[in-house]
């Protein structure tokens with residue numbers, strides 16, 4: 001085990017190390033049907049299998065005309081067909097939106113801008129701008145539309161379909177197992193008599209999914225013995241790329257995580273981080289008989305600290321494992337009130353954004369053992385080591401991985 005826990009890793013560096021570790025372990029591709037692509041990551045660039053549009057396409061319902069009017073209708077072109085060319089000046093065909101424009105057509109005239117005389121001939125004036133879309137306007141055949149590493153969302157699925165794909169080549173979704181440690185934890189009923197409700201087992205899987213993980217199992221509370229910890233971690237590693245544990249990251253009488261990692265021959269990537277709350281968080285690489293890299297993220301037991309470890313280490317690791325790009329920079333917002341620093345550590349201060357998304361106000365109830373502040377915040381104001389924030393200062397803001405519509 002290499003990293004030294006007496007010298008915590010800086011918060012930015014820890015995120016970068018987590019991302020790079022994931023990226024280095026990102027491997028393999030899967031070909032999956034388009035409709036199953038939501039939430040996955042492109043493993044290769046998405047290229048247009050045809051020019052887009054693939055043929056000259058009418059944007060209107062009306063007439064395709066050739067030569068000077070009035071025009072004699074000689075047919076009808078509906079969407080879905082291949083029309084014969086218009087060969088004679090003074091003729092036209094009725095055309096529908098989406099239909100292929102026949103060769104020889106000089107202009108399209110909207111139905112509402114046309115009139116049909118008693119002799120059946122059509123008159124009208126085309127608009128100055130062409131009313132059809134030319135092949136290749138949106139994409140050339142073979143053009144790269146999106147790079148590898150793109151997160152697949154509904155729009156990506158749509159553009160893949162429109163240019164001819166039935167399948168996407170994506171990265172395997174990282175599989176994550178959760179182990180909850182702590183004999184003091186209750187899984188039902190109100191806390192009391194020295195026992196607390198497990199608030200991480202129920203919430204962490206949903207955060208993991210929002211970070212792109214596929215949760216394979218949730219186990220716990222795992223008994224507070226070294227053997228039980230080692231057995232649980234081993235079993236979880238069989239099915240998961242990443243095991244997240246909660247609690248036991250310190251060195252109390254029943255904190256068995258570090259001894260378990262030693263027993264499993266793990267190598268620290270990050271062992272404690274210069275961030276408050278959450279500093280005892282860790283990330284380790286754990287060997288497995290099949291040779292494929294496995295990871296363990298140790299989330300501290302204090303519930304807010306566990307979520308901070310998720311956004312600090314687990315989210316970048318999963319981004320790397322998925323082959324996605326990682327944005328180390330945070331968007332800037334204005335702090336509505338002063339936010340204290342935490343000495344030589346980075347301070348992540350829970351805050352809510354105003355409706356413009358540009359002004360952050362720290363929320364209350366933000367002790368590391370509390371979750372009430374978290375449930376009212378959009379993310380964290382990032383106070384750099386040695387810094388203090390004054391009202392009106394411009395500060396980086398790390399958003400929680402919430403879905404659109406959550407916490408409007």
Ligand SMILES: Nc1nc2c(c(=O)[nH]1)N[C@H]1C(S)=C(S)[C@@H](COP(=O)(O)OP(=O)(O)OC[C@H]3O[C@@H](n4cnc5c(N)ncnc54)[C@H](O)[C@@H]3O)O[C@H]1N2
Pocket residue numbers: 180181182184185196197198199200201246247248249250251252255278279280299300301302303305368369
């Ligand atoms: N001597 C010191 N003790 C502690 C320090 C320190 O610097 N020196 N740091 C404190 C900080 S900060 C944190 S964070 C915790 C981290 O502790 P562990 O990761 O070892 O976690 P536990 O001791 O198991 O639990 C801490 C706390 O959280 C509660 N907990 C644990 N799991 C859950 C859960 N699933 N749901 C709800 N609450 C949970 C647990 O009951 C404890 O109250 O160490 C401090 N100590």
Ligand code: MOO
Pocket residue numbers: 275276277278279280300302305368369
């Ligand atoms: O750093 Mo602890 O992680 O504040 O609660």
